[in-house]
Amino acid sequence: MNRLHPFTILLASCGLTLGMLLLLPIFALLLAVSPAELLNQLTKTEVLLALWITLLSSLLALLPTLLLGLPAAYGLSRCRGRLRHSLEILLELPMVLPPVVAGLALLLAFGRRGLLGGLLAEFGVRIPFTLAAVVIAILFVVSPYFVRRCASLFDGVDRKLEEAARLLGATPWQSFRRVALPVVRRGLFAEAIMALAQGFGLFGAIILFAGNLPGRTQTLSLALYSAFQSDPRQAFALGTLLLLISLLLLSTARLLRPWEARS
Amino acid sequence: MTGLECCLNYRNGSFDLDLDLSVPPGITILLGPNGAGKSSLLRLLAGLSRPANGQIRLGERRLFDTERCIDLPPEQRRIGMLFQDLALFTHLNVSGNIGFGLKLRGAGRAERQKIVNQLLEKLTIAPLAGRSVAELSGGERQKVALARTLATGPRLLLLDEPTAALDPAARGGIRRWLLQVLTELKIPTLLVSHDVEEAAFFRKRIAVMERGRIVQQGSFHQLLQAPASEYVARFVGVNYLSGEVLHEADRPVFRSRGGSTFLAPFDMVATGPACLTVNPWDIALYRQLPEGSPRNHLQGEVHEAVLLGDRVRLTLAGRDKLVAELSSRGYQALGEPQPGERLWAVFKAREARIKNIAAVGSAGNRPRFLSSSLTAGKQLTTLETSIREGS
């Protein structure tokens, strides 16, 4: 398009303004920390431990998110009318809870005195203050978003394709596996990466439910909080670290995408 | 018997379907206006929708039977269906699409390859094997879709307007090719169409559906000769006037809704609601009403005149609307009448056909395939005679 329509200019200006608004603080953060400081952080054991816990817990949370979330999202997308409305409202409930309240709710459910936790304690199983708690906290906060977004993806699958598959002999499960899933594969991948990234930044629910135990439950965001308590400038460095890791994750996702699209 | 027999009742809001249909091996065309329920019928047969009650039998197998609580899911019905938009899998290439059903069955790679190749050969699309679906032309996609459907060896084929999306030039070729392939297979096939050329091409067996009911079944010739409804008549291009048969001065006449009076062979017709059909090519047009033999005539204004090659289809609107078809030479001889000009339409009594229409709501439900000669209803003749004698 050669013509510079006034509307195009409007679009560009909106994009630019929003871009600056979003990118400026990020650049400011990156500039506030020198590479030397950043490297210095990476040599500290607490930071490396926190990094390890963050990656491990996010990946472990990703598994049930996918295994439970995908069929749930598909089921949701196949519902209609009032049933769908009710289910969506149920799904939105965890989303509107502030993270601290979410953490408290998790304690009330799984804590030693909690609904389920009390029962589990009889068998010697304790969940709070363990890595499992971090995973559950991430799962609790992240999976509703994941399910809702994946349900939208499945909504976009042409029903005719699945009907064609059924007529060719596919059971509902086979139709899901061989038609619906492959069609939304790219979008699913993006959502999985998103879920992973969301887990990285989680704070409120984790510190309340899983505690701030270095080497066990202290994720990078918790380590950031602790660093802030001793020296706020340290927190900048960790914040930058967190930012760079997310950047790395998102870039890797983009690089892997063409591979996904191939098959 | 490997044909399809079904008897269904289905309700969907304001729309309801109530019919009885049998589809023997070979191609049966399913016609009907939009909203008649053709696609719904296909979906019911395929198992994608559920009838309120009824039964569907394919050969020996019962696919659906309310009394025996049988309702096979689509994947078990062994029915092949071609959707209007084909629904090809975009995440698989051509071979992948065709072999999809085979893979589901657990067929090994070699076996799949063999059958896929056979089909590719048969449908002359062998070079397309590895291509992506998006690269294909309309006709090629049609063939791939059909190959995919045939790969699993279905016992019944449902084709939903298979040529609708193609441009007219391609349609003829696909039609011939469909006829060849489907005739070879000898499985019952129900082909939904909107195209009169298509109905004329697959002329042997046609079922017409209107508002959820089957209104006529027969060959194209039968439809032409005795269209059962205005839609059928319009579809095959025959004039259709509704009205009633009355007795006037001791003899039966046909009074159309528009108020015109016409004569026709009244042999097997009783008084009451009736319809009169006459072929457009049996109607002659005149500027002045000619003297001579008592013939049916109607005066009207030219509504439109469409030139189709060497023929002209002229619509005349007076008390009733009639379509006349004449050669372009004849049209010229008339002085090429334009819309608005007044003409007379004339046709012989024996060229018209009259049929009683059943009262609204009854019959039309279980018509069987009619034979081409209307068997004389002796009772009807007797009735007419008694009426005459009685008046």
Next chain:
Amino acid sequence: MVLTRLLLTLLLMSAFTLPAEARELTVFAASSLTEPLRELARNYESGHTGTKVLLNFAGSQTLASQIEQGAPADLFISANQPVMERLVKQNLVETPRPLLTNQLVLAVRRDLRPIATTLEDLARPGLLLTIGDREVPVGRYTRQLLTGLATDPNCGPDLVARIEGNVVSEESQVKAILTKLLLGEADAGFVYRSDLMSPAANGLTTIPLPQQHLPRISYPLARVRDGKRQSGAFVDYLLSEPARQIFTRYGLQLENLR
């Protein structure tokens, strides 16, 4: 298959700890005590081989909620008196003892021009002052101080009113006040003396405050009722002379009561 088994084992190992690891002590402490307690814990561990001290740092409220829900803490050190009292009322902890004291200070940027050296300077128009909000201890202490100053004939309500007029923000964390000062978003702020020990406080100096109005800032320590008995040794260590020196380095005073 092997990978799955490995993953599962890893998960189980790190996820579920069997209770009553006898040599493990869990200490819940306010996050403002992060640095001194970390150092003390390391020292204690090297002195008592086989014992592990698990430190859980968070806001005092968060820690109290966790204890209310049956968290496996052995000791609790709070920066917030009412929070500790709440736990006492619910009989979740044994009688607390004061462990540490801190002091409220008035920090001011060294590069502030014109220089501010007295409370009067604090009240001058255009000075940006940051304090803690009503809910956090440092905010409550600050307001206690200001109330006291208002009654002091040397200061008076008018001065206090002018000081309060300079408040530009109320923070929910004391470290946020420090950050604001660091970034130059504020010229002065009420923080703890322990905060001044942080390297981030290099550019700050203090304005002296009248001793008599300084509120008593106490960090109580209590044994959690369901906790282990072994915490006694660690508590003793916390009250020892070497510990006192470490605490002092971080700006905290060890309580002398025994």
